[in-house]
Structure formats: C-alpha cells, structure tokens
Amino acid sequence: MDNDRFARTIKNARLKKGYTQSQLADLLNVSNKTISKWETGKGLPDPMYMLELCQILDISVNELLTGEFIEERNYQQKAEDNLLMMASQEVKQTKKMFFYENVIGIGSTSIFLIIGVSIALKIETEEGYYECQKCHHKYIPSYQQVYFAMHYGRTRYMKCPHCQKRSWQKKIYSK
Incomplete structure (x- = not known):
C-alpha cells in the first residue's frame, strides 16, 4: 500500500x-x-x-x-488486486511472527539450558571431591576445571593437582 x-x-x-x-x-x-x-x-x-x-x-x-x-470497468480487477495484496501482506506478517516465535523460543531455551548447566556444575564443584586414579589424591577442582573437562556421568578426565597426570577421576560424595 x-x-x-x-x-x-x-x-x-x-x-x-x-x-x-x-x-x-x-x-x-x-x-x-x-x-x-x-x-x-x-x-x-x-x-x-x-x-x-x-x-x-x-x-x-x-x-x-x-x-x-x-473507473467502473476496472473496478472488479482492482478489487481482486486489493484482495491479493492484502492476502500477501497477511502471509508476510504471519511469516514474520513465526520467525520471531522461533527466535524467542530458541533463545530462551538456550539461556535456560546454559543457566541450568552452570548451576549443576557449580553444585558439582561444591559437593564432594574427586580422587585421582593414579596417586589417589583427593581434591576439589575449580569450576573452570569441571566445566572444560570431558566427562561421562560423574567421572571427568582431569589433571591431578598433586601428581600432574591426567586420568579419569570419579566423583566421591562422602569423605
């Protein structure tokens, strides 16, 4: 228009x-x-x-x-053109709203996922300790060490601060 x-x-x-x-x-x-x-x-x-x-x-x-x-002779054609234009604008508006819905949905899901993982990792660093499989040294790693370590379940591949060797170290909850 x-x-x-x-x-x-x-x-x-x-x-x-x-x-x-x-x-x-x-x-x-x-x-x-x-x-x-x-x-x-x-x-x-x-x-x-x-x-x-x-x-x-x-x-x-x-x-x-x-x-x-x-003019009267062009009236029907103009009416059809207007209907097509309005339908086209409605389709564009609908596509725009779907785009915004997706951006908001993906963005908010990503934010909640990042926050959730961060909280879980923070709890993991504060509760219990890890034990080196090489020298059996018990320690509490930093948040950064836990965050960047490969893992499966509660076992993480980290460097022991005592012997400086990397190994799969299990999380232990009681002392």
Whole structure:
C-alpha cells in the first residue's frame, strides 16, 4: 500500500466533498491531527474507520486502498488486486511472527539450558571431591576445571593437582 497515494486520495476526496480536516475529524470522532497524519502519509486509518471514512467521502474501499479513483470497468480487477495484496501482506506478517516465535523460543531455551548447566556444575564443584586414579589424591577442582573437562556421568578426565597426570577421576560424595 502506497502511503502517499493513500494520503492524496483522502485529501482529494475530502476537498471534493468540501470538508475541512476538523469537520471530517468530527464526523469520524477523531482529532484533526489524526486526519492530518492520514493526509500527509505519516499514518494510516485504523481498519475500523475505513468503511465509515469511505461512506463519508463517497468513495469505495478499493479506491481508498489503491489510492486512485477507479473507473467502473476496472473496478472488479482492482478489487481482486486489493484482495491479493492484502492476502500477501497477511502471509508476510504471519511469516514474520513465526520467525520471531522461533527466535524467542530458541533463545530462551538456550539461556535456560546454559543457566541450568552452570548451576549443576557449580553444585558439582561444591559437593564432594574427586580422587585421582593414579596417586589417589583427593581434591576439589575449580569450576573452570569441571566445566572444560570431558566427562561421562560423574567421572571427568582431569589433571591431578598433586601428581600432574591426567586420568579419569570419579566423583566421591562422602569423605
């Protein structure tokens, strides 16, 4: 929808009927600033005003939507074009909403997953200790060591701070 053509149509139809912006605004129960916005292309009428606006200005909805006065022989074609344009805009809007839904869904799921994993790892570093399989040294690793260590279950592949050797070290909960 071309806002400038739309705006010119409203203004030309209003002038043709001999209304001022204030008079048209009073008939529609809106402010004259609203009419001014419509006529300058800075805003579009809410769909609830379009039918009443067309009746007051003695133009068809098709003429309002296309931004031009339509001859009787072209009326059917313009009506079909307007319906196709509106259907196309609705499809675009629906696709846009699906995109936003996906972005928000994936983003929020990722955030909750990261927070959940971070909390679980924090708890893991604070409860119990690990025992080196090489020298049997018992220690509590840092959050960073636990975070970056390969693991399966509660066993992690880490470097022992005592013997400096890497091994699969089991989590032990009681001392």
